[in-house]
Amino acid sequence: MPLLEISDMTVSYGRIEALHGISLSVEEGELVTLLGANGAGKSTTMRAISGLLPLTRGTVVFDGQDITRVKAHERVLRGIVQAPEGRGVFPGMTVQENLDMGCYARKFATKAEYNQRLDWVFELFPRLLERRTQVGGTMSGGEQQMVAIGRALMARPRVLLLDEPSMGLAPMIIQQIFRIISEINSQGTTVLLVEQNAQQALTRSDRAYILETGEVTRTGPGRELLADDSVKAAYLGVA
Structure with a gap:
């Protein structure tokens, strides 16, 4: 059983549906990346997992328990902890x-x-x-x-949620941050990472999901997706 499992997650801002029934899972000990361009719905996904946004439809299951309606601060107590976008x-x-x-x-x-x-x-x-x-x-x-x-x-997170940790940083610092993320994961902390930096993220990920306009369009092992021509064209600028 996955440590974290999202099923048919739909999230709306008013009448605008931002996530269209996405599903993903994270096994204990994994480093999983959610990759996508700006506006794909990555941060919305993280905020929904954290409990900061309500779901229109779908479920969030953590460690075998349905936490879809559990408040954000109570999710922290259970071990779902986020380092937010923009550092904060x-x-x-x-x-x-x-x-x-x-x-x-x-x-x-x-x-x-x-x-x-x-x-x-x-x-x-x-x-x-x-x-x-x-x-x-x-x-x-x-x-x-x-x-x-x-x-x-x-x-003391059981699942560490990292939202765009490389945003706005110099290349040398980005490499350092990703090395530390790998070290955190290797020492036993499960990580769900939201990123646009495909090279750094996919190289280190056990698995990854590609998110486009609120839908998961691809999933697979990180290095397998990194070698995929369509992923290269979309995220690495390689035709």
Whole structure:
């Protein structure tokens, strides 16, 4: 049984239907990518999985339980945690305070568990340890993305939802962020990744779904899709 399973998900903004009955699944331990152009419905999908948007039709099942009507904050408590599009750091808070906000709801049983988790985040992102007392709003885009992912990890996700983590970043930083995402996944965290950067995402994905205008049009192993001529033409600019 998949850890996360979406069936016939339909989401509307007023009278406009943004998602037209999409279905996808994520097995425990997988890194799965949802790939698509702007306006394809990727962020809408993530917001619906997070509980921030209601479904017009369909179901969201997590760890064998139907959570379609479970509120967003309760999904976090169950282990569905998102690092949102646009990073969303608290600009007036320090790096340390931003990270602590990640475990505001999912508190640690002991100080030792908290310290162990924090040390892991700083091991993944040494820059954050260096900038521990720096205010989030004064950091670069890449550093803010590290804060956003680190904050999500402090909530101890069973499924980490990453929405466009490479958006607006320099190529060197993009490579670094994707290496860290692979490391997070290799250490046992299940990841659902929304991306436009096909090369970086598909290279690292177990499986991927292609989303076009609110519908899943293709699915398969990441590297298989990366080698597909139609995917190359659409997302890599290769004719």
